[in-house]
Amino acid sequence: MSVLGSLSQLLEIVVALLLAPLLVGWVNQWRAWLQNKSAPGVLQPYRVLHKLFNKESVLAQHASPLFRSAPYIVFSCMLLASAIIPTLSTDLPLAPAADAIALVGLFALARVFISLAAMDVGTAFGTMGARREMLIGFLAEPALLMVLFSASLIPKSTSLATIVETLAHRELAIYPSLAFAGVAFTMISLAENARVPVDNPATHLELTMIHEALILEYSGRHLALLEWAASLKLFAYSCLGLALFLPWGVAEAHAPLELVLALPVLILKLALAGLLLAEKETANAKMRIFRVPEFLGTAFLLAVIGVLVHILLGA
């Protein structure tokens, strides 16, 4: 564990914590603009967080300790996830503790806790949200795993750092397995981050919501933590996508100076990704919940095809 490694690890965590709400603000701003609305400032998510942290928490009378601890657990999961994804550097002391499979496990842990917390108060909407979240989860999770597998078959490693290093040093070409995986990953990220066409982050219409139904009973600091965790999740997914499919510009252990350059490159890439997300959310309509299994099933199939293509073609 080198000093530089610890430094880049710390930098990554701080950057994730600070940039994640900004990314959400950026996407919201652009989406509003694209939809011909007047947009909130790009810093709006920070203001919302500050407001929520200041408010007192209102808890349901019979809420159990599970309900109160879930926001902290979900937040920790997302923070750890952003810490182990090589966003700025591949020289991360925490990364060997969790590889690609453990990353998926981390997301699953957060999902299970938020769903259990939603069931804890025992309201109709909470359980509905939990059921739908688990429905999305059980299809998206194996699909994500297969996407990571098709990337990890190339360096024959599930360590995210090794994957990114190998992918960054290959010659520039279109790899068919990664093309399939990329499409699948995009679909999964939309579903996992409660985005159109699977969920609508802007809705509070009871019967259509998923993520909002899960956190319906939360308020004050608990809600703030969950909102922050949601933005961290979007950040982590974006960074994971960038690390797998646009791995250039991430610093490596033997080139410490790259770390200085890595941050602006990351911000540039994230800005573009956010723009694309806003465009996608504007251009598409939300689909019925019954269509979601088909959508995610397609993603799963594409991811499996990606792995198969790799084994067939060796690329």
Next chain:
Amino acid sequence: MAGLLDPTHWLALDVALTVVVAWLSVAVLGLFALRRLGWVAKVLFPAGGAIALLLFAVALVALFSAPQTAVLPLGLPGLPFHLRLDPLAAFFLMVIGAASAGVSAFAAGYFRKGEGTPPGLLCLEYHLFIASMTMVVLADDAYTFMVMWETMALSSFFLVIANHRIAEIRQAGYLYLLVAHVGAIGILLCFGVLQANTGDYTFANMRAQRLTPFWGSVAFLLALFGFGAKAGILPLHVWLPEAHPAAPSPVSALMSGVMLKTAIYGLLRVGFDLLHVQLWWWGVLLLALGLASAVFGVVFAAVQVDMKRLLAYSSIENIGLVFAGIGLAVLFSAYGMKPMSALALTAALYHVAGHAFFKSLLFVGTGSVLHATGQRSLGKLGGLIRYMPWVAWLTLLGTLTSAGLPPLAGFVSEWLLLQSFLFTPGLPSSFLNMLIPVVAALIALVAALSGYTMVKFFGVIFLGQPREENLVHSHPAGTWERVGMAWLAAGCVALGLLPVQFIQAIDPVTRQLVAAGLGSTVAASGWLLVPVDIERASYGPVVFLLGLAASFALAFALVRRLYHGRLRRASPWDCGYPWQTARMQDTAEGFGQPIRQIFEPFFRMQRELPSPFDREPRYRVVVGDHFWDWLYRPVADLVERMSRWIGQLQQGRIAVYLLYSFLTLVGVLIVVKR
């Protein structure tokens, strides 16, 4: 057995035998205290648990010692009991000891008066059951193995029908006994093939035989049939979701957590130890059957409405995953890829140990719930985390383990299994290589679905509001029940956090079976679990947990410090809708509905929809199993038709019977004359 009188010279095998004898004594003592519940609960069951701990400890020692053998002058003349304690047996003894210690402690607080079989008799059957499982693992000849195997089946049969006044329980018991015996025929025939006409039924002789590929395959298929029936592998699974829920909860826990593992033991013993080579298609068959069972089990678990049936189906899923791991190990072993084979086998054994803990924990948890509420149906529970917090939080650990979430035991085995799949490309057959991604995808799907199932299981029982009024009076579990559950939960956590140490412990087992192990690779990297190479994959559960705990503590402290900790209790908001009742929460049916819809072809569904004119509209859906129609009913019909046909012989007239005797006599005379 030299130095029997001097305990310092005792071998591990002697201690293991002492354990068996001690269990049998406890069993017999139960007979003397037939109806004295206090005596049975306060003394005999805790004693049984303490003895189990001893077995656990001695098995740990035996893992690292050389194989020990003994011959007991029991049984028929000329057919003594051959016993052998090698690393493979030691591993399974460890599982039996560890899991039954927790279950026995729980059982001390569980059994009540007036529930079918008197407590003393239950104590007898229970200890006979665990003692026979121990002896199955220790057996070193076919005769001992079969005797103990049958004792195990019979004692567990009597435990299943403890509440024999209920007709369904008797039915379940009958089905269990039937399948157990059909399976036993397979095992018996398998040993017959393995001894290769030498007439010597010791395992040592079978190990020495070199069977041709044909006879080897016959033996393997017979073993697969026999042990598959015990393990509940598709399509021989139908007894499992009937018998396991029918038994009292500690017995369900033993059957699911431990007895299924004896079948795994048998398969490993025959497949890797008694047969000298493995063929590649055995592995493919195991893989296919295992995955089919896993998918089938988890999909059915997700739609169950009875909490114990849900767990029973989940056992089919877990055993399926273990079979898949063994299948992969056979496949690698057949192609001579020893280290990969060891990796797959380690994953399977890890899952065996993990499943023993978490499934026992979940089953005894349902036992506490059952006693507190009198309900097995998920639709009539809810909100129990407020009335029985100990049970709820300990069960939560089991739930998370079962869902395969880091940093607990279930995740480690899943991780190892996926690792071994991921490095499969490199098999000499391109067809097999192409199968692998599909297989890995199915395993990932099963893992994710088990998360769904477990959220349903825990959420519907323990979270939300009580769905029935009387649940408010649910009483928490007693001390012994908590102790048992805490031990099992500690197992889940320890296996999750200490994979390096545990893999080093099972290293001798994989060395014995496939002549390779992960022990030295794993030991080199300290606290990180590195199965092959740090560049390829690593997982550090302790760092993982510390990372989570640190960010939890940091977030908590910062929020409190920078802002405040003010809190107000109010009634739930629920979008401002008034008059919401507990009945409006998702029931088990509701929570499973998406699965029922997506996997509709899996189920045989009978739906009764209400018409708009019904005075009392009722919606009813019964989810059944296609295998009953496809396999069991036709076989049962055939047997019935044949017996009716044979029954025609029975005319009830003396003249006809005399004619039969005459014809038989003539027939015999003709045979003798020739």
